[in-house]
Amino acid sequence: MSAGVDLHLHSTCSDGLLEPAALMAFVASCGVRACALTDHDTTAGLATAAAAARAHGLVFIPGIELSARWHAGTVHVLGLGIDGDSRALATAVAALAALRAVRAAEIRARLDRAGAPGSAAFAHIPPGVVPTRMHFARALAALGAVPDLQAAFRRWLGHGRAAHVAAGWPELAATVEVIRAAGGVAVLAHPLRYRLSAGQRRELVRAFKSAGGTGLEVAIGGAAPRQVEAAAGLALRAGLEGSAGSDCHDPALPWHRPGRLAKLPQALVPVWNRWLSTNRAAFEA
Numbered sequence: 434m435s436a437g438v439d440l441h442l443h444s445t446c447s448d449g450l451l452e453p454a455a456l457m458a459f460v461a462s463c464g465v466r467a468c469a470l471t472d473h474d475t476t477a478g479l480a481t482a483a484a485a486a487r488a489h490g491l492v493f494i495p496g497i498e499l500s501a502r503w504h505a506g507t508v509h510v511l512g513l514g515i516d517g518d519s520r521a522l523a524t525a526v527a528a529l530a531a532l533r534a535v536r537a538a539e540i541r542a543r544l545d546r547a548g549a550p551g552s553a554a555f556a557h558i559p560p561g562v563v564p565t566r567m568h569f570a571r572a573l574a575a576l577g578a579v580p581d582l583q584a585a586f587r588r589w590l591g592h593g594r595a596a597h598v599a600a601g602w603p604e605l606a607a608t609v610e611v612i613r614a615a616g617g618v619a620v621l622a623h624p625l626r627y628r629l630s631a632g633q634r635r636e637l638v639r640a641f642k643s644a645g646g647t648g649l650e651v652a653i654g655g656a657a658p659r660q661v662e663a664a665a666g667l668a669l670r671a672g673l674e675g676s677a678g679s680d681c682h683d684p685a686l687p688w689h690r691p692g693r694l695a696k697l698p699q700a701l702v703p704v705w706n707r708w709l710s711t712n713r714a715a716f717e718a
Contacts (some may be wrong), residue, residue, distance in 0.1 A: 441678020
């Protein structure tokens, strides 16, 4: 059933390559029937995406991907079914935008000090977007400073590299509370990507559940069957629902293509069931 559902997508309002309306058209062309726009730390694209989704016959679930801190590390939490006009969410988003602006300025400075074209890369970031490391990576590749995005992270932007800047994101529990205050459900994104031991990962999932988290991203773009199984095990042990999302940023990347996802294991309750009753036809396999 998860083949027709994609609850993790990014547009140009954060670090995706397609504008919200174009992203919805692309998603529909991939056979997706229900989707969520989950841009990093911004709701700017929700209204446009919702209108475009309706035009393409898609069930649209408004979302966001919030950056959070857990044990000094960064984790990402999806907020699904949120009220984009929530005052609590608007306050949190404004604070995150300020943090990202400070972080982007420091990344630029560190790149310059390391001999990379940091200021030139910063100038390439489109105005009005939430600046991310991906924006810097794309700009560095466009300027010819590195051959590709992966090289930008390996050389300068990745963890432990000269231009890596840790941000003071809000704590995990506070982030979950913001999502709940906005009427949404919290889903821990891509749990296997974090640099954690197996024990730490289980501790993270337990902490997320205790904070009021609802779901865990299980069927993920590019995940191998054993990774889906591992994520499902984490969700089942914690009593969390399962979610599915491609984490699509670039339509040219086949392993993050919308809708190209493994089926959610039957033992898990799909997080999208809460939207099923009013949109049953869209979710039927």
